[in-house]
Amino acid sequence: MIGRPEDEARLQSALGRSPVVVLSGPRQVGKSTLARMVVDPPRANTFDLEDPRDLSRLGDPTLTLSGLEGTVVIDEAQHRGDLFPILRVLVDEDRRPGRFLVLGSASPDLIGLASESLAGRVTVLELPGLRLDDVGVSHLDQLWLRGGLPLSYLAASDQLSAQWRDDYVATFLERDLGNLGVRVPATTMRRFWTMIAHYHGQYWNASELARSLGVSRPTIDRYLDALTDALVVRQLQPWYANLAKRQVRAPKVYVRDPGLLHRLLQITDREDLLGHPKAGASWEGFIIEQFLAAAGVADPHFWATHSGAEIDLVFSRKHQRIGLEVKLSDHPRMTPSIRNAIADLELDLVLVVHAGADTYPLADRVTAVAAADLLSGSMADF
Incomplete structure (x- = not known):
């Protein structure tokens, strides 16, 4: 317990x-x-x-x-x-x-x-999954790998945790979605959810997924809404600014629990995870979900332009507009994308959340924040 x-x-x-x-x-x-x-x-x-x-x-x-x-x-x-x-x-x-x-x-x-x-x-x-505050900072990597569903996190081994999550996915698709009124064959929804896992952290492209599944675009949007309503997928909406630049208007999609994401991608242990092409996107989604649960952000967005400028999360707090950028790196650097976001969105602060151990100023209005410090502390500290 x-x-x-x-x-x-x-x-x-x-x-x-x-x-x-x-x-x-x-x-x-x-x-x-x-x-x-x-x-x-x-x-x-x-x-x-x-x-x-x-x-x-x-x-x-x-x-x-x-x-x-x-x-x-x-x-x-x-x-x-x-x-x-x-x-x-x-x-x-x-x-x-x-x-x-x-x-x-x-x-x-x-x-x-x-x-x-x-x-x-x-x-x-x-009620979100387990937070870092619930399990302790020393267990951050385990929480990232196994996710926040208590029985997955508490399993005796990574292998048993993975088996539990496989059973969870099967039961969710075969029974729970039907109980929520979703009338889609389990095999179809498994294929779709697996596709979402491969799109994790990317912009939603309904037409491409519809062609892959051989269904219409409205149907694929309905599948996405069903998983979103079931709180297993997040659609992060874009922030619109009054700019001359062409801005991305499609949402970004995430599998909300990293443990479920990893099983949909057939990731079992930390070695598999760190060697997987979606490791960076997985870390991004994990930090965003943990942060939103801990900070109580009511209306989060991301921001991106077609020229490549992007910030992973934009939100307001205490009359400030804040950006959050997530990096699976020990030593994050200042980037043109962050500078553009500060200028275009008039951000008061950007937090660059990284996998290292230290928190330190990176530039004017930009702080590099260790993930453990951000998720186990308070936004008031930054």
């Missing part, structure tokens, strides 16, 4: 102010475990909607739920989207904080219905 104090604090805070809290995240990320750590409800207050017995108990949800005291936990709630209007009625009758904790495996309907039916009554949280 790995403690997750930051996620515990976020969930406790949400339950302390909102009648309904929706906690979403991909399968096996630890939602149910976190709920037990924070709430630990009695059996009568727990409903797992993948358990036929609990579905039977909710045959008349208004009658069953209205009589329960304390926090009620509803797990895998995407199986009963009709519950949200009922929760709204019950909450309007009794608006005490922390009345319902709703867990869901990243169904788009789960979040959509929660926002529509429970507006003003709900806090929506997303």
